[in-house]
Amino acid sequence: MADKQRNLGEALSRHMKDYIVTYVFLVMSVAFVWISGRGLTDIFSQLMGRLSRNLFIVLSLIIPIVAGMGINFAITIGAMAAQVGLLLAINWELTGVLGLLVAAGITVPLGALFGFLIGGLLNKMKGQETIGSLILGYFANGAYQLLFLFIFGKLIPLSNRVTIIGATGVANTLNLTGQTGLYMVLDNLWMITFSQAVYGVSIAIALLAALLYALKKLPLVRLFRLVGMAAVASALYALPPIHRILSTIRVPAAIFVVVGLLCLFNVSIMRTKLGQRFRAVGQNRAVANASGINVNRVRVIAIMISTVFAGWGQLIFVQSLGTLQTYSAHEMVGLYAGAAILVGGASIDRATNSQAIIGCLLFHLLFVVSQDAGVRLFGDPAIGEYFRVFISYGVIAVALVMHTWRTNVNRKKQSSLAA
Amino acid sequence: MKTKSKSQFWVSLILAALALVLLVLGVAGFVVRGSDRVRGLMDDMRAQAVLGAAAGSIIDQGALDTRKAARAYADEQKYSRNQRAAYVSEQEALYRAQATQRLLAFTEDQRQGIAPGIAHTDTLLRDYGALYVQEREAYALAWQEEQAAKAPQAQDVPDVEGALSEGGAMEEEAVTEASVDYSGFVPSPELQQREAAIRPAYEELFDLVNQALPDLPEGAREDLYLPITQTIFTPGDSFEQAYDRYAQASGEDILEGSGRFRMTIARNSSNWIALAIGLIILVITIYFYQPLVKRLGVPRLIITVFFLLLCVAAALYNIRVSGLISNVLWRTGMYGVLTLAMLPGIQSGISLNMGMPIGIISGLLSTLIALEMNMTGWAAFLFAVAGGILLSVPVGWLYGLLLNRLKGNEMTVSTYVGFSYVSLMSIAWMLLPFYNAKLTWALGRGLRQMHNMSGSFGKLLDNLWAFTIFGVRVPTGLLLFFLLACWLMWLFSRSKSGTAMIAAGANARFTEASGIKVDRMRLLGTTISTVIAAVGIIVYAQSFGFMALYAGPRQMGFVAASAILIGGASISKAKVFHVILGTFLFQGVLSLGVQVANAAISTGGLSEVMRILISNGIILYALTQSGGESRG
DSSP, X not given: OHHHHHHHXXXXXXXXXXXXXHHHHHHHHHHHHHHHTOOHHHHHHHHHHHHHHHHHHHHTTHHHHHTTOOOOTTHHHHHHHHXXXXXXXXXXXXXXXXXXXXXXXXXXXXXXXXXXXXXXXXXXXXXXXXXXXXXXXXXXXXXXXXXXXXXXXXXXXXXXXXXXXXXXXXOSEEEOSGGGOOTTHHHHHSEEEHHHHHHHHHHHHHHHHHHHHHTTOSOHHHHHHHHHHHHHHHHHHHSHHHHHHHTTOEEEHHHHHHHHHHHHHHHHHTTSHHHHHHHHHHHOHHHHHHTTOOHHHHHHHHHHHHHHHHHHHHHHHHHHHSEEETTTTTTTHXXXXXXXXXXXXXXXXXXXXXXXXXXXXXXXXXHHHHHHHHHHHHSOXXXXXXXXXXXXXXXXXXXXXXXXXXXXXXXXXHHHHHO | OOOOOHHHHHHHHHHHHHHHHHXXXXXXXXXXXXXXXXXXXXXXXXXXXXXXXXXXXXXXXXXXXXXXXXXHHHHHTTOOXXXXXXXXXXXXXXXXXXXXXXXXXXXXXXXXXXXXXXXXXXXXXXXXXXXXXXXXXXXXXXHHHHHHHHTTTOOOOOSOTTTTSSSOTTGGGGGOOOOOOGGGOOXXXXXXXXXXXXXXXXXXXXXXXXXXXXXXXXXXXXXXXXXXXXXXXXTTOOHHHHHHHHHHTTGGGGOOHHHHHHHHHHHHHHHHHHHHHHHHHHHHHHHTHHHHHHHHOHHHHXXXXXXXXXXXXXXXXXXXHHHHHHHHHXXXXXXXXXXXXXXXXXXXXXXXXXXXXXXXXXXXXXHHHHHHTTOOXXXXXXXXXXXXXXXXXXXXXXXXXXXXXXXXXXXXXXXXXXXXXXXHHHHHHHHSOOOOTTTBOSSSSSBOSEEEGGXXXXXXXXXXXXXXXXXXXXXXXXXXXXXXXXXHHHHHHHSHXXXXXXXXXXXXXXXXXXXXXXXXXXXXXXXXXXXXXXXXXXXXXXXXXXXXXXXXXXXXXXXXXXXXXXXXXXXXXXXXXXXXXXXXXXXXXXHHHHHHHHHHOOOSSHHHHHHHHHHHHXXXXXXXXXXXXXXX
16 A cells, blocks of 8 residues: 555656646646636637647647657748748639648648758757757748748749739738638638537547447447546536636637647557657667668658648648738747647657647647736736747746756766666 | 869869950950050040030930920820820830930041040049049048047937847948038138139030030030039049940940940959959869868858958949958957857857857846946946956856756757846846836836947947058957957966866866866856856947847857857867957958848848858858767
């Protein structure tokens, strides 16, 4: 009994160690929600919008982390590829789903090519991928500006839908609303109420669990657990106070379907041979190399996948926002996505879908309320704004410090054991 | 090492041949310029240009009449607005084409006829011009000294606030030296006399022109005075400028056959020589590619060649060399100390100290305190430097302690620690108790984004013992301060603890074995780096004239890192020499690039793009060089 207790205590302390950032964030978010004094419905509907916009990009970070390449800040380059695609779609006057699909289609070869180049470069700086991808993102930003300011519109003619007569290069802001017809295309494809979403998802989970049980793929205990969870979620939602807060929120279901597909992809690829290689390379490059895996190739593939997904994520983000800030929309992508996944408890060498989702939720919850909290506490919204930026950088810094620290301690332990 | 390939040899041979041809053409051009034939042709062109200028006034007058007539006709026909405008401009264009053909067809004799008049006017104009230039220069010098004397008080804040939000450091172009205000210039009696002497000669010339062009409009005698005299002679004329001016006033039309060929050679001779030099640089680069790459590394080679080619381009675009050198000197001094801050970090083994903003903020804080207390001049500067050092020592020490636990990953972590610290201090700038109205926002709370240093110690070092030689302004005090700092670091590197520190950085395990505490040495290096960064930003602010808070310091670490890397350092090895050379090359490329880009294409923004590409490119290269394990 005492033994079991100690085990439990140990597990708990390890859990606390791994997820300390998450819990700090949880406490902070709750405190900020309380301080900001905003209505919960308002907060949650904003949060819903932010989640649907950002989840895809955050999830695109997982594969490189598993492959041991740290946080791929070069996803900004994927975002740039997507913006090139979007620009061309607008230029060719493509609207609606077709326009979005064309942009996504252009993103694939571009993103794959860039990913190939990024991967090649990162292979030359193993162990420094995080800083390398960050600076590579900056470098690419220079090339992007060169392209959009001096090559598009001059060497590559564009229509006046995306350029401004008399100015050089592509216009500063591209509007996706109205005539352009790309605003909220994916959002509006299938918009449902929150009630529909909760009950629908609960029923789907219960049915799926039952089906798997019938096919003898699922033990009875887990069937009960899943059905129970679904029932509890529905019941909780049905409680009048919670129902009142959430029932008016609308859910862009199509986006969440796409996000769900990406989650499924992330899970299922780990079951394939390629996924096993990602894992092997991520755990120990020397061992992987010895067992006949082409380490460099595997790493390049991981970055290529991540870059293309990040591009698609940026498309989802921009179409939902309605305007494309041509020269700056991609700049913060890496920072915010990286910070979000770390908030969820991921670290430099380990990440899962649920960590990404939880992190995204908490991070953006804080984002929604930080300005109002700043006003309430100091009478100035700018402080909340600076606090956001500080939190983003700070989370990454803390995660990097903790990771390096732990690695160094482990290394010391190992070397002293060896001696 | 790879040996030279055949194609490499042939390409460089072809380019060298081309360079030789251009060189010969250029020299020939200079020789031809002195020949009688070209002189005669130039005089002929000038005559044509003078007549052309005169004819121009007739054409303009005629065009005006045509427009009037066309408009009247269109109204009669009851054309719509758009139709009328189209009809009028069509008629005008038609008239101009006809008139140009009719009026500009001067004969050889007509040109010869006015030649003596031109020659006479020219001599007088030259007399006048020489003195005019002299007096203007004297006036400009006096004006600048006067401005420098009263600079600390006035000077408007240029509109750079907010423009500095993100990238931060590079907007110096917005505040380059103000152009001289000539409104107070008074010509001397001698000059006035010479100017008056031109008039009779011009009258004679005009009469001659009038003979060739009988139907000059009323009042042309007055109206044509400036166009004609300016066509004949403009102060500070070079051969090229004169040629271009004549060509613009349709003087080129008379050239044909061998004359045209000769003139083309003469006109472009200096361009050809510049191009030839550019080609020779390329040839050397291609021919000696392998040894050069081995010695310099690819990016450094690219940047050096790029720098040299920019110099050639500057010559091609006739950019004032003195201004360029002044700018490069100024910027080298301005960024030098900041770059120096990278040196002890690299030497002590923490690689590039991307957490440099931590030191910079200490410097900013002490400067703010000096400004809050309304200090000015040397007192403010010395206070800021001393305060910056005092503040940065404990911060640097703590930062060093952190870095000692993060061995092997310092650069990544320090980048983000630096970023976090900058954004944390952004909150602090809002909340810290500063009350001086000069520092805080008029509305709302917190410190301003940009602070004008001209009220306290702006340009103090720049103006110390500064002098102008051949038009190059040498900021002696600034450069001396930078070199002094470099010298001190050099002395330190030869001292006992300096040697120990460098040894610890070069080979930690060996040094540890020989009894030196590596962690202490790293701590020392980090602290010194932080302290220099604090001093560096103060020097930067006084030289730039403005101090940026909030996101301003964020990218400074990148600027300094790329400069020292360009100078030849790697992320584990660096010398003082790398600091000086790197700052000079990096800032040289940037400031030359700005001017050449402005001359070549008038759109801005290219320099910023160039900075991003160079700065991040060189850091990426350094990272790949340190890649550690190359396989597995």
